[in-house]
Structures are given as C-alpha cells and as structure tokens.
C-alpha cells in the first residue's frame with residue numbers, strides 16, 4: 001500500500017496562513033454545466049458590483065485589522081473579463097483596507113479568450129503573481145460541448161503570452177468524466193496540457209449540478225455520466241502522466257511542481273482563516289463561517305441597504321473536527337495532527353479516534369508519522385472513505401476533550 005503523497009511541502013504549509021477571496025461574478029457566456037454565481041457582463045452591472053464590493057470591504061476590514069493576508073485569490077465567474085479600469089478600482093479598494101503580506105501569493109482566474117497584453121500588464125503591475133487558466137479540454141468538439149469560448153489553440157497562445165509577460169506560476173484547470181468524454185480525448189488533453197509545462201494542474205471529475213442544462217439532461221436520462229470505473233481510470237492516467245512530468249499529487253485533484261502548491265487553496269484545506277467577498281463567497285474567520293447571498297442582485301442589494309449580505313454560523317467542536325477530517329484527508333500528506341491547536345486535536349481524537357482505528361484495520365487509512373492518510377490507490381474515491389468515517393463519528397463530550 002502506498003501513501004497518497006508527501007505534499008504539500010513545509011514551505012507551502014508555512015506560507016498558507018490566512019487568505020482573502022474575491023468572487024468576480026461575470027461571464028461572457030454561461031457554460032451549460034456550471035452552477036457558480038455569475039451574470040452577463042455590462043458596464044452597469046460591473047459598476048454596481050464594484051460599488052457593493054467597496055461597501056463589503058468597508059464592512060469586513062475591521063475583522064482583519066492587524067492581520068496580513070498571505071494570499072489573495074480573484075475567482076469567478078471570470079475575473080479576466082473585467083477591464084483594466086475595473087480591476088484597478090477593485091485592487092485599490094482592497095489594498096486601501098487590508099494588509100497584504102510581502103511576497104503574498106496573488107492569483108487571478110483567467111479564461112483564455114478574455115486575456116490580452118493590456119490586462120497582463122495591469123495584473124503584473126498590481127502584483128498578481130499566479131494565473132489559473134480555465135481550459136477544461138484541448139479537444140475542439142469537447143470545448144464546443146462544454147460551451148467554452150476558446151479553441152484549443154487559444155489556450156496555448158494565452159499561456160505563452162502570460163509567460164512572455166513574466167508570469168512564472170501558471171496553473172491549468174482541466175475537467176474529466178463529463179457526458180461523452182472518451183479516453184482518447186482525455187489522453188489528447190493531457191498531452192497538450194503537459195506540452196505547456198505548467199507549474200500546477202487541477203483536474204476535477206465532472207459533478208452534475210441540478211438546475212444546469214447538463215445536470216438536468218442527465219436527470220432526464222438524455223445525457224449519461226461515464227461509468228465510475230472509467231472516471232477513476234481518467235484520474236489514474238492523469239496522476240501517472242503528471243507524476244512522470246514532475247508534478248506531484250498534493251491534493252486529490254491537484255498536482256504541482258516542488259514548491260508550486262497553491263498557498264490559497266492550501267489555506268482552505270488546512271482550515272485556516274479565510275475572508276471571502278462577493279456574491280456566493282464563503283469564508284471562515286476566527287471560528288465563524290460566513291456565506292454570502294448567492295446572486296449579484298441579492299448580495300449587492302443587501303449592501304446597498306446597509307445590511308450584511310452573509311448568513312453566519314459559529315463552529316462547534318464537532319463541526320471543527322468534521323471539517324478538518326474532510327479537508328485534510330484529501331491532502332497527499334493526509335491529516336497531520338501537529339497542524340492543529342491542542343484543543344482541536346483533542347476534539348478530533350474524541351470524535352474520530354475509534355473510526356480511524358477501524359479504518360486502519362480495513363486498509364482505508366494508513367498511519368503516517370504525523371497522523372493518517374488515504375492510500376494512493378483509494379485517493380480518487382476519498383469521498384467514500386470520508387462518508388465511511390462520518391457515520392462512525394462519535395458525539396463529543398466536552399469533559400473528554402479537556403482530559
């Protein structure tokens with residue numbers, strides 16, 4: 001039995017301290033499988049978004065007083081759909097209210113068709129130092145089915161242009177296992193992705209979402225998921241190809257060159273503090289989860305009325321332990337007890353200690369020097385192990401945690 005992997009590395013762990021996420025909810029088209037919060041792009045909508053974002057920044061800034069963010073992530077939607085003027089206004093508001101640590105990782109999600117030299121200059125000048133490209137596939141017929149606007153050449157051109165503008169930390173997002181996806185096409189996509197020599201690749205298994213055209217077609221029986229064993233073989237092929245190219249698996253769906261792990265996402269997976277702004281954004285800050293209103297109009301309307309657009313939920317010993325297990329066991333290095341404060345470690349062992357022992361006995365978990373991890377051959381079906389553990393979790397008696 002092999003361990004899932006050794007990553008993330010110690011430097012990435014140290015640098016993933018506290019994160020700031022900004023959701024940019026604009027897309028030129030709506031991809032038929034996508035359930036993210038997004039709307040069409042217009043000057044009026046962007047102006048309303050920026051005004052509301054400035055209000056939310058003012059509302060949240062006191063929470064982060066005295067704290068320096070080790071990463072900022074502009075996600076979407078399509079952050080690269082914003083013009084330079086809009087990006088500069090948004091970045092100015094963030095920098096004026098929050099402290100960004102020197103050397104912070106600043107990532108922006110890019111759709112290949114919406115990126116050009118002017119935007120690259122704007123981002124580089126602002127300090128953006130990592131770009132994450134939403135590519136999904138390099139096969140023309142699949143890109144058409146997925147509703148993507150770029151063709152297979154545009155993704156490579158955008159990548160080369162970013163390199164020419166000095167960007168050194170580039171990531172590709174790929175997707176596999178959607179209706180009609182074939183092994184031949186997946187191999188072709190992997191070949192093309194690796195030819196670009198990215199520092200980081202995310203490859204996600206397709207998840208049908210109710211309320212999207214693709215998800216609804218699957219529910220009606222008009223489109224069909226690929227069989228689970230085929231989807232697992234896609235993940236295995238990606239893992240073998242990426243590993244051979246020096247990209248190590250450090251989370252179930254993420255591979256990187258040494259030291260190129262996403263600090264921002266690592267902050268989530270290590271369950272460290274993250275503040276989230278924009279419609280649908282979810283954050284965890286000092287033990288409080290905030291979930292923003294989903295749609296732009298609802299989120300902006302609350303802020304325009306002087307109301308908080310978020311619902312709040314304070315964590316509990318049980319929810320802390322559950323989230324820690326769910327997130328950390330997806331990492332290559334697994335759950336490392338030393339990552340947790342002593343009190344949280346105690347809670348986790350009270351709730352999951354017996355379940356971990358039983359999982360070890362069944363080969364579902366492997367004991368590591370610092371905790372537990374899911375064996376590599378089960379990595380793609382990590383969710384099965386997590387569900388197996390969840391039904392064996394024990395209630396937490398505060399007396400036991402204090403012991």
Ligand code: SF4
Nearest residue numbers: 027030031034076077
């Ligand atoms: S570009 Fe991205 S966020 Fe926008 S609709 Fe497509 S998948 Fe969703």
